[in-house]
Amino acid sequence: MTTALPDLILEPLVRAALMEDLGTYGDVTTRSVIPEGTTYTARLRARAEGVVSGMQIARLAFHLVDPTLEVRTLKEDGSKIAKGDTLMEIEGSAAAILSAERVALNFAGRLSAIATLTAACVAETKGTETRITCTRKTTPGLRMVEKQAVLHGGGFNHRFSLSDAILIKDNHIAAAGGIRPVLQAVKANASHMIRVEIEVDTLAQLQEVLDEGGADVVLLDNMDTPTLTQAVEMAQGRIVLEASGNMTLPRLAEVAATGVHYISMGALTHSATTLDLGLDF
Known part of the structure; x- marks a missing residue:
C-alpha cells in the first residue's frame, strides 16, 4: 500500500x-x-x-x-x-x-x-534485491498518477522530471566530449543536493566512470545478460547499477539474478x- x-x-x-x-x-x-x-x-x-x-x-x-x-x-x-x-x-x-x-x-x-x-514484473524479481522502476515514458499530463500506479503495483519511481536529478545520457556525453569531461563538468557545476546518474553502453565506458568518479548511479543501457553480470563484478558494490533497455517480462528473472540494483522499464507505463x-x- x-x-x-x-x-x-x-x-x-x-x-x-x-x-x-x-x-x-x-x-x-x-x-x-x-x-x-x-x-x-x-x-x-x-x-x-x-x-x-x-x-x-x-x-x-x-x-x-x-x-x-x-x-x-x-x-x-x-x-x-x-x-x-x-x-x-x-x-x-x-x-x-x-x-x-x-x-x-x-x-x-x-x-x-x-x-x-x-x-x-516485480514478481519476477522475487528472491533478489533488485527493484523494478518506471521511467519518464508516460502519458503527457498523467505522469504523476501513472507513477503512483507503479507504486501501487509494488514498483519504484525513477525521476519525475528533468529537474529531479542529473541523468547524463549518450547525447549529453557526445556533446560534452566524452565520459570524463561530462563528469568533470558535473563535479564543477552541480548542486551537492542533486544525485547524478550516467548512461553507459559498454564496459569500457563503465570503467571510465569508475575511474573518474562523480556519479551515484550508472545506467547500463541495452546490455545482454552476460555483460550485465560482468558490470556487477567490475563495480564491486561501489556504485548503484540500473539495467535498462530491452527489458521484457520473460527476461527479468535472469537480469535480476545478475545483481543489478534496479531494472527500469518504460513499458510499465507506455505499454500497459x-x-x-x-x-x-
Missing part, C-alpha cells in the same frame, strides 16, 4: 477530464432519458483479475460531478482483485453517476493496468493495456 496523494493535487487532472467529456452542454443523453430525481446504487466491478489503482481518482470524479453522492471504496488502491470483485459502490443521483462514469473508468482501468503489469472494469446499476 502507498500513501494517497492529496485530492488537491489530483483534482485539476480529474476536473479537466470531466470538462472534456461533458463538453459545452453536459450529458445530453442522461438529461433526455433519465427522469429528474432518479436515484440508483451503482457498482464498479472488476471483469479481470489484477491490482487495482485509480480508486481515489474515481471517487473524486463522482464527487466533482455531485458532492452528495455516497461513494464507498471496497478495494483500496494497491489491492489484489479477482474477476467479479466489487471495487466501489456509488449511491445517489443516477444522472450524476452516469455523467462521471466514463472518466472514472478511464482513469481506473488505465491505472489498474499499470499496477497489474508492474506487479507481474486497460484492465477491464465496468460500472453496473
